[in-house]
Amino acid sequence: MSGIGTLAIRNGRIVDPVAGTVTEGGVLIRDGLIEAIGDIEHGLFRKSDVVADARGALIAPGLVDVGVFAIDPLAASAGGITTSLLMPDQAPPLDAPALIRQAASFPAQAMTVVPFAAATVALAGKEMAEIGLMKRAGAVAVSTGRGWIADSGLMHRLMTYASAFDLIVVTHAEDGSLTQGAVATDGEMPSRLGLPSAPAVAEAMAVARDLMLAEETGARLHFRQLTTARAFDLVRAAKRRGVRVTCGVSPAHLLLSDSAIGPFKTFARLSPPLRGEDDRKATIEAVRDGTVDLLCSGHDPRGPEAKRLPYVSAEPGMAGAETLLTLALTLVKDEVIGLPRLFALLATAPAQLFGIAAGRIAVGAPADIILVDDGKPWKIAAEALAGQAGNTPFDGLPVQGRVLKTIKAGQPLD
């Protein structure tokens, strides 16, 4: 299936997040674009077309994963991700136009990589980086990275400046002076394990400040991952007031509470950390009621040198790209949302938010398409993950639903 070809996929179930429908049919792909959609049994494709039988699998837009920490094409394609929005936390940090250009030049036949610009020089939270020039070089947003910008004056100026370029400011929502030294959320499990912890309200405090500044400056604000009831309440209220705010959540915070960190499971050390059960349930409710705008993996592959350490010394983060869709499908199984909404959160909404031509099954759209068997049972195995590292807190979990094929710009990936 090499070169510019045509590909007809028939006998699938097309998920259209925009129309909110799942309909039987197929798609015809030509020259990397979707040429036709629907019942392609009736002469839509030519004899020369390669015809694939989806055998009832879902035909859905390739996922757009917002805020990954590594370019990991194998993990992405295994997880059905065709576009990754890259955090500036690289070595060196993406704080200059040349670095943005380099990151954005990742060969697009495997995966589109769209970088976020570091909001401050070296992500140190002190001086504003050249965000206008970085936008011209290909950055679609500015990000505070893993950290929180403590200086409210700087944050105010950053939002004011970024709004002139219509750049979204992507922030990490944890009040750093409260979370300093903490590796978990205040609660029974960290107390039993003797791990330093911080109150969950550290998130809402950061959210409150950044919402005030966004409202004041008119800037567009996106919280990379929110995890607590109080933070969702603030965002919900701000959206009603017309503040230009959006937020993401990760499957880990939808499915795990902080009891998963015991005893000292460093693969469950995340940033933001896992929370208590009430906050986990509030995260699900925020997906249900539309407060949450997108689902993201927070993909952060980490080898043993970062994870096979005492809990407090281990680095936060999980390998999440490959299990993003599978874990998110539990929202459909639990009837929190339907399939079209799920793919809106995983593809359409993030693409639209950051202005990327992806996330839709539409005639003329790029053929970034995945085939998904949404009922296929399998077991997540850390060692069997395709990506750079297997640091998943879901090792051994029986799950349902798997990506069968990822097609990027019309080309099926291995």
Add this chain to the structure above:
Amino acid sequence: MSETPSEYAVPQGVHPFPHRHLVGIAGLQPWEIGFLLDEAEQWIALNRATAKHDDRLAGLTQINAFFENSTRTLLSFEIAGKRLGMDVVNMHAAQSSVKKGETLLDTTATLNAMRPDVIVIRHDASGAVQLIADKVDCPVLNTGDGRHEHPTQALLDALTIRRRIGRINGTIVTICGDVLHSRVARSNMLLLATLGAEVRVVAPPTLLPPAVERMGVTAFTDFDAALEGAEVVMMLRLQLERMAGAFVPSAREYHHFYGLTRERLGRATKDALVMHPGPMNRGIEITSDVADDPRVSAITEQVEMGVAVRMACLDVLTRQRRGVEGWA
């Protein structure tokens, strides 16, 4: 004087101590704790004799791997191992390749390759001992990991209480001080609650762990209230250099509200027992007249029980590899 072992009798057909390591009190059954305490009793007499040798562990090698400085605990474990006939070697972090940036697991692999029969570990990070225990071929004994657990301290405290008061079940024990940062407090809370004591913890609110009551204890911030009717008062060391100005305003203010004085002790029962894991900050968490009064203070007895408890743990943990009947 010691309580009837039947109170925590090992159930019929159940192994008295089926664990390979002793990483913490968490997860131990009441009878398993009782079994270790019963085992320790036999060593008290030997330790008081002139000839203090029992060579049942002769030929075995014990490594004391101390990644965090210690004087008294290291000494206690060294004496315990030697009295049982083991070859005891000490590894201090200050002398080790840890200073050269070697990872904990690489150091562990090195220690393991020397084929020790038991490794005693202290480390400043919570969970470090569990991490090591999962990677070595011999039993591991935790002697303090960060603020997580210090199981032999809780066992020696329990042995002291059992011998002085005669029981643990139903005893009112007040633990006072920096509970938040204390592995001694964590192990004691778990052990005493498991054996049915009424455990109270008291500290400035900044030094109480979040959700501490979920560990089966009652939390107080008023020391006087927490002392009412207490039969045992366990004082914790205040790490002055870390606390003053950050968690409590000053040592002076701390002493005013949380220092154990003769007058304050009057709120506890008449013959209440005063304990401290050492080393003490005299005049801060405890006044000298209380600490030095042999009628109330069990502080030196705790040290004595420490050796007996550690001998019992070393003996029990190495039984499987020694092929002791019923353990192999």
